[in-house]
Amino acid sequence: MNNNLAPCTIFSRVACSLRRVAYYLFSFAFILSPLMCFAQSISSTELINNAKEYDGKTVVYEGEVIGDIMVRGDYAWINVNDNQNAIGIWTDKDLTKYILYTGSHKFKGDWIEVTGVFHRACLEHGGDLDMHAQAVRKVRQGRQIIEKLNMSKRNLAFVLLGVLCLVWILKQLKLK
Amino acid sequence: MVLKPRLEDIKIIGYYLGKIILGLALAMLIPIIIGLAFGEVNPILDFLIGIEIALIFGLILIKLCFTEKDLNWMQGMIVVSLAWLAAMLLGATPLYLSGHWKSYLDACFDAMSGFATTGLVLVQDLDHLSYTHNLWRHLIMFIGGQGIVIVALSFFVRGASGALKMYVGEARDEKVLPNVIHTSRFIWLVSIAYLILGTLALGTVGVLNGMKPINAFFHGACVFMAAFDTGGFAPQSQNILYYHSLAFEIITIIIMILGAINFKMHYHLWMGNRREIFKNIETKTLFITVMITFCITAFGLTQIGSYPKAIVLFRKGFYQLISGHTGTGFMTIYARQFINEWNQLALVGVICAMGFGGAVCSTTGAIKMLRIGIIFKALKQDLKRIIMPERAIVVQKFHHIKEIFVEDRQARSALLITLAYLVLYGLGAIIGMLFGYPFINSLFESTSAAANVGLSCGITDVNMPATLKLTYIFQMWAGRLEFMSVFTLIGFFVAVIKGKR
Numbered sequence: 001m002n003n004n005l006a007p008c009t010i011f012s013r014v015a016c017s018l019r020r021v022a023y024y025l026f027s028f029a030f031i032l033s034p035l036m037c038f039a040q041s042i043s044s045t046e047l048i049n050n051a052k053e054y055d056g057k058t059v060v061y062e063g064e065v066i067g068d069i070m071v072r073g074d075y076a077w078i079n080v081n082d083n084q085n086a087i088g089i090w091t092d093k094d095l096t097k098y099i100l101y102t103g104s105h106k107f108k109g110d111w112i113e114v115t116g117v118f119h120r121a122c123l124e125h126g127g128d129l130d131m132h133a134q135a136v137r138k139v140r141q142g143r144q145i146i147e148k149l150n151m152s153k154r155n156l157a158f159v160l161l162g163v164l165c166l167v168w169i170l171k172q173l174k175l176k
Numbered sequence: 177m178v179l180k181p182r183l184e185d186i187k188i189i190g191y192y193l194g195k196i197i198l199g200l201a202l203a204m205l206i207p208i209i210i211g212l213a214f215g216e217v218n219p220i221l222d223f224l225i226g227i228e229i230a231l232i233f234g235l236i237l238i239k240l241c242f243t244e245k246d247l248n249w250m251q252g253m254i255v256v257s258l259a260w261l262a263a264m265l266l267g268a269t270p271l272y273l274s275g276h277w278k279s280y281l282d283a284c285f286d287a288m289s290g291f292a293t294t295g296l297v298l299v300q301d302l303d304h305l306s307y308t309h310n311l312w313r314h315l316i317m318f319i320g321g322q323g324i325v326i327v328a329l330s331f332f333v334r335g336a337s338g339a340l341k342m343y344v345g346e347a348r349d350e351k352v353l354p355n356v357i358h359t360s361r362f363i364w365l366v367s368i369a370y371l372i373l374g375t376l377a378l379g380t381v382g383v384l385n386g387m388k389p390i391n392a393f394f395h396g397a398c399v400f401m402a403a404f405d406t407g408g409f410a411p412q413s414q415n416i417l418y419y420h421s422l423a424f425e426i427i428t429i430i431i432m433i434l435g436a437i438n439f440k441m442h443y444h445l446w447m448g449n450r451r452e453i454f455k456n457i458e459t460k461t462l463f464i465t466v467m468i469t470f471c472i473t474a475f476g477l478t479q480i481g482s483y484p485k486a487i488v489l490f491r492k493g494f495y496q497l498i499s500g501h502t503g504t505g506f507m508t509i510y511a512r513q514f515i516n517e518w519n520q521l522a523l524v525g526v527i528c529a530m531g532f533g534g535a536v537c538s539t540t541g542a543i544k545m546l547r548i549g550i551i552f553k554a555l556k557q558d559l560k561r562i563i564m565p566e567r568a569i570v571v572q573k574f575h576h577i578k579e580i581f582v583e584d585r586q587a588r589s590a591l592l593i594t595l596a597y598l599v600l601y602g603l604g605a606i607i608g609m610l611f612g613y614p615f616i617n618s619l620f621e622s623t624s625a626a627a628n629v630g631l632s633c634g635i636t637d638v639n640m641p642a643t644l645k646l647t648y649i650f651q652m653w654a655g656r657l658e659f660m661s662v663f664t665l666i667g668f669f670v671a672v673i674k675g676k677r
Contacts, residue, residue, distance in 0.1 A: 066413075121483055127488035128417060129509065149218070157224045164231055
């Protein structure tokens, strides 16, 4: 049956399929354009220095979760540091439940990738420069930092203690 | 003719300097207690080394310079200025050993910034700093805010008449009580009472905001010390922005204002004399200058529409302004936002606020309200003299605890110190411009350093030139001591070189 089709019909069908593919591609690009523009993660310095450009746009930002996860009702504040600056992320409380480690002296926090809307001066949060997260993905799990005794510091402390004792004895002798 | 200082002068200076260094060594025990509580081994070692170095220097000075003589004015001033330099050098040791400062100069910069209650920072990776070091950063603000010498006066010096000379040398020209040692102890009593209340308030808000209780109260204590002593350090790299909390910001505003008030005023408030706050020239001048500078800043910010809602203008515009005016330096915006998102008019408002400062005999730096009030009253008196008939006797008075007549001597003194501050602000700005920074940025950062504020527009950075770091260290030191001790020290060195026997 198909063999009986006229060449013009085949061409029109192919053209129709191509148009459909082009339409879907265009729609996909249009819907995801904000994401696609900044699909690669943007540094905090870039966001802070060009805050007006990124204001209200969906961006991808990644870094280490530091300090406390501050739960406020159904939402939570997390602060994410990309080794340049830390930026506050306003997120659904449920999105934070996979965060196990937050950065401090004894812990390396989880490294996460946040997709969300960037605000230069968020009107909802008193003008804070922040991001409202739409998606949070854990890139690397944090860990506990095992502190080892620094031997050179220990030795220096002992040497100085000796010197201090010597000075103290000399001072006492002088007084006597 | 300049006389060369005698060996006796140097011995007296060395002896008292040694005593103050011993006091500093004892202060380093507090972070060790915190380190033990949190099980931080290497930070404890950093402080043990710091204490040992300080004790060795202190004991050697006391041994070599032992004397029973009391200080004279010149010696007292020199002890104070050298004590601040020694505190910077020795206080920086544990900071540098932590590895969070790129060089010893950077650690010295932060130590001077802390002791002088400025708040400019060069620390790296602050978010991973230990509790031990973080407490020390804030404790040095608490010690510096009350006065390094005040610590020694309160706990180590008994009945020495030389105490007054050191007290005055530390830019405290008013006594709350007749005896300076009692005054020092009163200052500590007020500060510790507020420390307990402030820590409880900030810690409770922290817990309600979702912080872990241990972190909330640790941050509460640190932020209180930085706010009441108008310092500006904070435990996290985002400063006050870390907390994302209006309540936290309001409490810090109250503490900053309390820190900017004269301790004499605190005394009267404690004694129930609440009317003093409405009559005193300093509080009136503070209210007026805050209003004027806020109007300028708000007008500037409204022009460019940076913060369209009133609450946003309050939390960003007013907060940075009051933080600058009280000399604190807490920030709820990023340093670069000042330059990228504020116009020059708004920046001028903040620069003026930083330049004015708080009350005398408080923990703030800068020109201060009493001097501005006196200059304004003297100007008013002169204008009246011009307008009124020649035979008319023109008197002008102001209320500062009691009614005081404006005298030429007071006006001259206030003008001289004001002029010295303006020169210091300008000097730092010129040096900043020599390194290629724009005028407004340089003036902003220079005023912030010299007025011991700590707001930054981004110049203060680990990569800034070493000369600029040294310039800001000098500005913080001279600004905190209000010049007299620094001028005396310079004069002393000139006398050592050029003086005749």
